[in-house]
Amino acid sequence: MTTMLNVGRPTRPEGVSDKAAPAPGTGARGLMQDEPLIFELGGWDKTGVDFADDAGDADLSDLAGLTRAEPVTLPGLSEPETMRHYVRLSQKNHAIDLALYPLGSCTMKHNPRLNEKMARLPGFSDIHPLQPVSTVQGALALMDQLSHWLKTLTGMPAVALSPKAGAHGELCGLLAIRAAHEARGDARKTVLVPTSAHGTNPATAAQAGYAVREIAQTADGRVDLADLADKLGPDVAAVMVTNPNTCGLFERDVMEIARLTHAAGAYFYCDGANFNAIVGRVRPGDLGVDAMHINLHKTFSTPHGGGGPGAGPVVLSAALAPFAPKPWVVARDGGAFALVEESEGEAAAALGRLCAFHGQMGMYVRALSYMLSHGADGLRQVAEDAVLNANYIKARLSVAMTPAFPDGPCMHEALFDDHWLEDTGVTTLDFAKAMIDAGFHPMTMYFPLVVHGAMLIEPTETESRRELDRFCDAMLDLAAAAKAGEVDRFKGAPFHAPLRRLDETLAARKPRLRWTAEA
Ligand SMILES: *Cc1c(COP(=O)(O)O)cnc(C)c1O
Numbered sequence: 001m002t003t004m005l006n007v008g009r010p011t012r013p014e015g016v017s018d019k020a021a022p023a024p025g026t027g028a029r030g031l032m033q034d035e036p037l038i039f040e041l042g043g044w045d046k047t048g049v050d051f052a053d054d055a056g057d058a059d060l061s062d063l064a065g066l067t068r069a070e071p072v073t074l075p076g077l078s079e080p081e082t083m084r085h086y087v088r089l090s091q092k093n094h095a096i097d098l099a100l101y102p103l104g105s106c107t108m109k110h111n112p113r114l115n116e117k118m119a120r121l122p123g124f125s126d127i128h129p130l131q132p133v134s135t136v137q138g139a140l141a142l143m144d145q146l147s148h149w150l151k152t153l154t155g156m157p158a159v160a161l162s163p164k165a166g167a168h169g170e171l172c173g174l175l176a177i178r179a180a181h182e183a184r185g186d187a188r189k190t191v192l193v194p195t196s197a198h199g200t201n202p203a204t205a206a207q208a209g210y211a212v213r214e215i216a217q218t219a220d221g222r223v224d225l226a227d228l229a230d231k232l233g234p235d236v237a238a239v240m241v242t243n244p245n246t247c248g249l250f251e252r253d254v255m256e257i258a259r260l261t262h263a264a265g266a267y268f269y270c271d272g273a274n275f276n277a278i279v280g281r282v283r284p285g286d287l288g289v290d291a292m293h294i295n296l297h298k299t300f301s302t303p304h305g306g307g308g309p310g311a312g313p314v315v316l317s318a319a320l321a322p323f324a325p326k327p328w329v330v331a332r333d334g335g336a337f338a339l340v341e342e343s344e345g346e347a348a349a350a351l352g353r354l355c356a357f358h359g360q361m362g363m364y365v366r367a368l369s370y371m372l373s374h375g376a377d378g379l380r381q382v383a384e385d386a387v388l389n390a391n392y393i394k395a396r397l398s399v400a401m402t403p404a405f406p407d408g409p410c411m412h413e414a415l416f417d418d419h420w421l422e423d424t425g426v427t428t429l430d431f432a433k434a435m436i437d438a439g440f441h442p443m444t445m446y447f448p449l450v451v452h453g454a455m456l457i458e459p460t461e462t463e464s465r466r467e468l469d470r471f472c473d474a475m476l477d478l479a480a481a482a483k484a485g486e487v488d489r490f491k492g493a494p495f496h497a498p499l500r501r502l503d504e505t506l507a508a509r510k511p512r513l514r515w516t517a518e519a
Contacts, residue, residue, distance in 0.1 A: 034498065035088040037515055043077040092498050094441040100463055100471050104413045104444035104456025105198065105246055107276050107298035114373055115301065115366035124365050129357035133339055139361060140337035143329045146368045150294060150313055153379070154272075155285025158321035160314045161329075162359035166273050169293025169312030170204035170240075172354055176291060176316060176323040177238045177267045178208055179350035183323075188237035188266070194223050196247055196448040201240045201271060210237060217450050221247040221405045223257060232264035242271035243287075244278065246448040247405060248390065248413035248456070258288025267291065267320065275299045276460070277387055277412035280380030290317040300367035301462075311363035325351040327358060385461035386412040389468060393459055396472040400479035404451040412460075418453025426482040428453040430490035434481075437496045438474040 077085065094101065101108035119125060127136050143161060150159045160176075163169040174191070181188050191205035194215045202212040216227040223241060232239070239261045243251045251257065261268045270284055272292035276299040284292050296302045296311040304310070316324055328340045339358070374382060387409070394403055394414035402419040403410075418428045432442035432455075444456040459468060481489050494500065 035085065035092065038075050038077070038085055039515055039517075041075060041077060041081070041085065043075055043081060044073075046076045046078045046081075048079040048082065094436075099439055099441075100459060100467050101441045102443045102457045102459055102471065103441060104248070104415070104458040105273065105447070106304070106444070107273075107295070107412075107458060107460055108304065108441075109276075109298075109301055109460035110462035111301055111303045111366075112370065112373070115369040118369040119362045119365040121365075124361065127361070133337070137337055140329050140339065142368060143358070143361075143364055144331060144337060146364050146371075147313075147329065149368065149371045150315055153279055153283070153376075154275075154289075154292065154294070154315045155283030156289070156292070156315035157285075157318050158316040158324055160316065160324040160354070161311070161364065162325060162327075162354050163293065163312040163314055164355060164360060165310040166271075166293050166295040166298075166312040167200040167204060168354065169295075169314045170200055170269070170271065171207060172312075172314045172325060172351070173269050173291035173293060173316075173320075174204055174208040174210070174238065175351050176314075176320045176325075177269065178210075179323040180267070180320055181237055183350065186265070188235050190235045190237060192228065192231055192236055192239045192266075194241060194245070196221070196245060196450045197240065197242060198246055198271060198273065198447075201242070205238075205240065215239075220407065221245070221249045221450075222251055222253065225253055225256060225260070228257065229260055232260055232266065234265065236261075236264055236266045238267045238269050238290075240269040240271060242274060243284075244274045244411040246274075246456075247451065248410040248415050248458075249405060250278075250411055254287045262288065272315075273298055274412060277383055279383045280376060281383050284315070285317070289315075290320050291315070296363050296367040301370045302363045302366040311360040311367070313359075323350045325354045327353070329358075382461050383412075386459075389459040389461060389463055390414050390457070392465075392468055393457055393472060396468075397457075397475055397479075400476055400483070401455070404454065413456055413458035415448075415451060416455040416457070417451050418455070420479070421453065421482060424482045424485070425487045426490045428455055430493065431455070431478065431482065433493035433501060434478050434490045435474070436494035438478060440471060440474060 096108050096110060123138055124142070127139055133140070147159045147161060151157065160172055163172045189211055190213055191202075191208075191210040192213050192215050193201045193205060195217050205212045213231055215231060216224040218224050222245070228239070239257065241251060241254070241257060243254050245251055258268045267290040268288055270287075270289040270292040272284065272294045275284075275292075275294055279299055291314055293312045293314045294300070296313065297304045302311065314324075326341055330338045330340045332338055371379065390412050391409050391414070394410050397403075397414065397416065398406070400420065401416045404415040404417045421427065421431065428445045432445050435442045444454070444458075446454055447456060448454060459471070463471075478489075492501070
């Protein structure tokens with residue numbers, strides 16, 4: 001496999017102890033710049049400086065009367081004003097490049113700069129989806145290689161690369177399932193989803209035209225098999241289960257879930273958002289999965305964008321492969337690649353396209369870079385380290401907080417309930433807000449819904465022991481304060497953020513998304 005170069009491996013100077021320096025404070029105090037919108041800054045008369053474009057004095061008189069008559073009212077700021085405006089804005093948010101980001105289920109891991117370097121290679125970054133296929137053979141080869149890795153790691157025969165996110169992958173999987181049922185003239189109407197599922201699961205099922213029925217959960221945080229068996233029937237099109245599930249636990253009976261599902265003539269959709277906990281160790285194809293999305297921005301370290309640009313490829317079983325959306329990258333004899341758009345085979349193109357063009361090329365490059373730089377063994381260690389880190393946090397925090405499922409280890413995330421906050425006057429929400437003052441992004445709260453006052457913490461494998469300790473120290477300090485009755489530290493939090501406690505309901509119900517001069 002590819003060997004990683006250690007660029008400039010540091011050596012410890014003579015006479016300096018190798019004992020780790022004490023963890024610094026979180027540093028999230030002060031220097032919190034207030035920043036208005038760029039339109040409110042009031043600069044309308046200045047501009048930056050640049051060399052004239054070669055085409056700058058081109059004759060524009062032939063624009064057929066479309067030349068702009070009035071100036072566009074864009075703000076006019078000097079270069080330093082502009083730089084500072086954007087840098088200040090960038091500092092208003094927490095970022096994975098700033099500190100640990102323990103948002104459970106979201107897998108906020110470091111985005112290796114090696115991936116960025118690869119994605120910026122001109123052969124990948126400067127191409128266009130409408131270029132003739134003969135001029136983008138390398139890009140198609142990369143998509144083919146990425147597909148190969150995804151299929152190999154999951155043990156599944158087919159993959160659709162084009163979905164743009166996990167939720168979009170779910171839609172792709174359910175539409176393929178619907179197409180497969182319809183091809184047999186079987187119009188099933190129901191999808192079964194566990195109570196602990198991520199909200200996108202029932203939302204996707206509804207979007208794909210299905211009625212959703214909930215499957216109960218056992219006391220130890222797994223799918224209730226008896227309830228599943230009870231609800232399976234000739235009307236059930238699919239069962240959607242997350243594995244490892246949203247409680248951070250492996251579904252011990254996953255093969256029995258698959259068997260029962262198939263025996264009822266339904267398909268088994270696995271939400272693969274938590275694949276980072278098992279990659280290289282378990283192949284979902286061996287468990288009887290028919291369709292599973294893989295969030296490249298979770299398991300394979302591509303950046304999380306605000307709803308995009310993401311990528312959520314879906315691996316498909318042999319039964320569903322014919323119903324994958326187009327286009328397909330096909331290797332022809334002689335080594336050339338083709339992008340196949342036309343129907344080939346019986347049910348092909350049942351779905352048509354899921355999106356314009358072929359998906360998120362930049363994410364494909366980053367994900368493959370992550371795979372190649374780790375190799376199969378390295379990816380296995382990714383899963384092992386993710387699980388180890390979560391269990392380290394579970395063990396350290398359990399002295400003060402109550403784990404929702406105390407028996408046995410967790411997978412890649414540690415889940416606590418709010419039992420330990422009883423009678424303190426502090427809620428899960430208050431505690432989360434106080435974490436901002438300690439310099440960390442809050443953990444996921446009140447999800448999964450099956451755990452009271454849930455606090456879901458996912459450190460990911462890219463955090464060092466030192467950073468995990470820094471986080472645990474801050475959490476234990478807050479926990480001690482809550483138990484010591486320092487309620488004010490929580491109720492008013494955050495104190496050290498650009499804005500204080502926000503009305504999140506109002507923000508969701510009445511979002512103000514457009515700036516107007518009068519507002
Ligand atoms: C993140 C996540 C999703 C949705 O994925 P997006 O890429 O955010 O659309 C679905 N299910 C689970 C369990 C998740 O953690």
